[in-house]
Amino acid sequence: xxxxxxxxxxxxxxxxxxxxxxxxxxxxxxxxxxxxxxxxxxxxxxxxxxxxxxxxxxxxxxxxxxxxxxxxxxxxxxxxxxxxxxxxxxxxxxxxxxxxxxxxxxxxxxxxxxxxxxxxxxxxxxxxxxxxxxxxxxxxxxxxxxxxxxxxxxxxxxxxxxxxxxxxxxxxxxxxxxxxxxxxxxxxxxxxxxxxxxxxxxxxxxxxxxxxxxxxxxxxxxxxxxxxxxxxxxxxxxxxxxxxxxxxxxxxxxxxxxxxxxxxxxxxxxxxxxxxxxxx
Amino acid sequence: xxxxxxxxxxxxxxxxxxxxxxxxxxxxxxxxxxxxxxxxxxxxxxxxxxxxxxxxxxxxxxxxxxxxxxxxxxxxxxxxxxxxxxxxxxxxxxxxxxxxxxxxxxxxxxxxxxxxxxxxxxxxxxxxxxxxxxxxxxxxxxxxxxxxxxxxxxxxxxxxxxxxxxx
Numbered sequence: 001x002x003x004x005x006x007x008x009x010x011x012x013x014x015x016x017x018x019x020x021x022x023x024x025x026x027x028x029x030x031x032x033x034x035x036x037x038x039x040x041x042x043x044x045x046x047x048x049x050x051x052x053x054x055x056x057x058x059x060x061x062x063x064x065x066x067x068x069x070x071x072x073x074x075x076x077x078x079x080x081x082x083x084x085x086x087x088x089x090x091x092x093x094x095x096x097x098x099x100x101x102x103x104x105x106x107x108x109x110x111x112x113x114x115x116x117x118x119x120x121x122x123x124x125x126x127x128x129x130x131x132x133x134x135x136x137x138x139x140x141x142x143x144x145x146x147x148x149x150x151x152x153x154x155x156x157x158x159x160x161x162x163x164x165x166x167x168x169x170x171x172x173x174x175x176x177x178x179x180x181x182x183x184x185x186x187x188x189x190x191x192x193x194x195x196x197x198x199x200x201x202x203x204x205x206x207x208x209x210x211x212x213x214x215x216x217x218x219x220x221x222x223x224x225x226x227x228x229x230x231x232x233x234x235x236x237x238x239x240x241x242x243x244x245x246x247x248x249x250x251x252x253x254x255x256x257x258x259x260x261x262x263x264x265x266x267x268x269x270x271x272x273x274x275x276x277x278x279x280x
Numbered sequence: 281x282x283x284x285x286x287x288x289x290x291x292x293x294x295x296x297x298x299x300x301x302x303x304x305x306x307x308x309x310x311x312x313x314x315x316x317x318x319x320x321x322x323x324x325x326x327x328x329x330x331x332x333x334x335x336x337x338x339x340x341x342x343x344x345x346x347x348x349x350x351x352x353x354x355x356x357x358x359x360x361x362x363x364x365x366x367x368x369x370x371x372x373x374x375x376x377x378x379x380x381x382x383x384x385x386x387x388x389x390x391x392x393x394x395x396x397x398x399x400x401x402x403x404x405x406x407x408x409x410x411x412x413x414x415x416x417x418x419x420x421x422x423x424x425x426x427x428x429x430x431x432x433x434x435x436x437x438x439x440x441x442x443x444x445x446x447x
Contacts, residue, residue, distance in 0.1 A: 007431065014435035018409060020416050042439075049441035050410050056391035057411045060307065061300040066317055069303075073295045073324050268293070 013043045017050060071242050071264055146250065146259065148206035149227050150243035152213065153261040156202065157223035164200025164215050174201040178212035183230040184256040189279045191216050194272050196224060224262035224269065226276055232257045238273050249273035253280075291331040294340055295324050301412070305345050308404040309352045311396045319355070323348040342414070345422045349404075353424075394444050398437060405430050406437040 004012045004025055015021045016029050032039045156163060166174050171188050179185050181203055188198060196216035204211040206229065214226040232252030241248045247264035250257070251273065258280060260273040295302070302323070306316035327334075327344055334343055395403050401423075408419040409430065416434075420427045 004431075007428070008435075010439060011431050011435045014438060015416075015431055017438075018416070018434075020431075045442040045446075046435065046438045048445070049438035049443075052391060052445055053395055053406055053438070053441045054411050056395060057304060057407055059389070060304045060392060063300070063303075065299045065303065069299060069317060069321055069324070070296055072321050073292055073299075073328070271293075 009039060010042050010046065013039065014046050017043075017046055067245065067264070074240065074242065074247065074264060145207035145209070145211075145229065145257070146241060146248055147243065148204070149211070149225075149259055149261055150246040150248060152204050152206065152227075153223075153225050153246050156213075156215070157225070160221075163217070163223065165202040167200045168198045170200075171198070174214075178203060182210045182212045182228065184212065184228050186212070186228065186280050188214060189226065189276050191224075191272060191275070194268055194275070195219060196272070199223075222263055222266055224260060224266065224272065226258065226260055226280075228256050228258045228280070230256055236277065238270060238277065240270060251277045256280075291328060291334070291340075295327060295344075298341055298344065301341060302344060302348065304411075305404070305407060306348060306352075307396055308407050309349065311400075311403070319348060319352055322355075323351050326351065341412075342418055342422055345408070346424075349423060391441075391444075395437075395441065398440055401425075401429075402433050402437040402440070405433040406441075409434055410438070 004015055004021065007015075012021070012025070012029060013033075016026060021029070029039075033043060166177070175187060178201060191198070196218045199215040199217045201215065202213040204213050204227065206227070209229045209231075211227050211229040216224050216226075218224075232254055234254040235252050237251065239250045241250065242264045245264055246261055247266060247269050248259050248261050249269050249272075250259045252258065258277065260269055260276060262269050262272075299320070302320050303316055306319045306323070307313065310316045310319055323344065326347055330347075334340065395406065398406075404423060405419055408414045408422060409416065414422070416427050416430045420430045423430070
């Protein structure tokens with residue numbers, strides 16, 4: 001505790017109000033308060049200022065927080081400091097270009113052979129070039145797909161009475177129906193640990209592909225959706241994206257692409273996506 | 281493997297939950313809403329980048345407030361260099377023009393403006409100790425000032441507030 005005896009009376013009485021005072025000092029001030037009108041007046045003013053200030057500043061907490069601030073905090077690009085950026089210019093600066101005579105001759109020969117070979121192949125080309133179907137072609141065009149998921153969530157999450165196409169009581173039917181329609185085997189995840197209850201499901205068309213949407217609601221009436229479609233590249237890393245007011249956490253398996261969609265201010269989206277990605 | 285005491289996911293969740301309080305404390309430093317939101321944004325960005333430095337002990341808001349105060353001190357220093365002067369005090373508080381029995385939100389809003397218009401340093405101490413319940417020692421550490429200064433600023437703030445309403 002501070003020795004307050006050299007402090008002005010109002011500072012000592014203010015410390016008494018906060019209990020930041022030793023026993024001797026407290027007893028001395030309480031004695032003073034019992035006999036001094038001036039001390040009583042100061043003490044009352046300190047208490048009054050304390051009360052009205054506290055009430056006024058508590059009101060600040062009721063003001064809405066700008067959504068931009070929430071988005072900035074949840075922005076996945078904001079991570080721990082990366083290492084120094086490796087640039088092409090930096091790499092080239094580090095390379096000293098001073099070939100010896102034999103090296104220069106060898107480089108010329110390699111260029112000659114490679115150029116000749118390339119020219120021969122181009123000249124001999126009889127058929128138009130076709131691209132073999134790749135794994136990427138099987139994936140949904142991700143931006144279009146995610147944009148459609150965000151748009152669907154924005155619309156359907158406001159449908160309080162008609163949130164889902166099939167109610168949660170038909171969970172078995174939902175699994176059978178969406179597995180066949182979308183081509184992705186799944187079970188309905190239980191998100192009760194995160195205080196979200198299952199509300200049913202919809203079949204969406206996102207980027208021209210059938211997409212399953214499982215809907216959940218919490219006590220605050222926040223709606224989140226787990227969406228999935230056939231085709232993925234197996235990159236299981238979670239990626240978080242924000243589309244205006246909608247937060248999207250995506251991941252993929254070799255067979256399917258998944259996204260958890262919800263309000264961008266919902267702090268538990270990533271945690272839920274982690275749990276769901278381990279489940280599905 | 282060395283694990284950080286606090287991963288990014290956790291701190292993001294806590295930052296979102298603490299936003300109203302972070303904004304309130306920022307207001308006491310900047311004393312205008314626009315600067316306060318900029319300060320919160322910058323402080324949160326630094327908190328995420330430096331989350332490994334948070335040891336998980338004590339109140340995380342104390343760490344965040346200290347970080348925010350450091351960011352604001354830097355900003356004030358930059359402004360001094362840029363404009364040749366620091367932030368300007370909003371001036372001495374005037375008296376209330378709304379009756380305490382009048383519309384509650386208007387009354388509270390005017391009181392807030394008056395608290396924030398108190399000379400620099402008073403409202404930050406007031407919010408930390410009187411509103412948020414930090415000890416004098418914690419408030420002194422957050423604001424980087426001696427405990428004696430916390431005590432004198434707090435009593436001054438309380439008496440000024442009482443005078444504003446009485447006036």
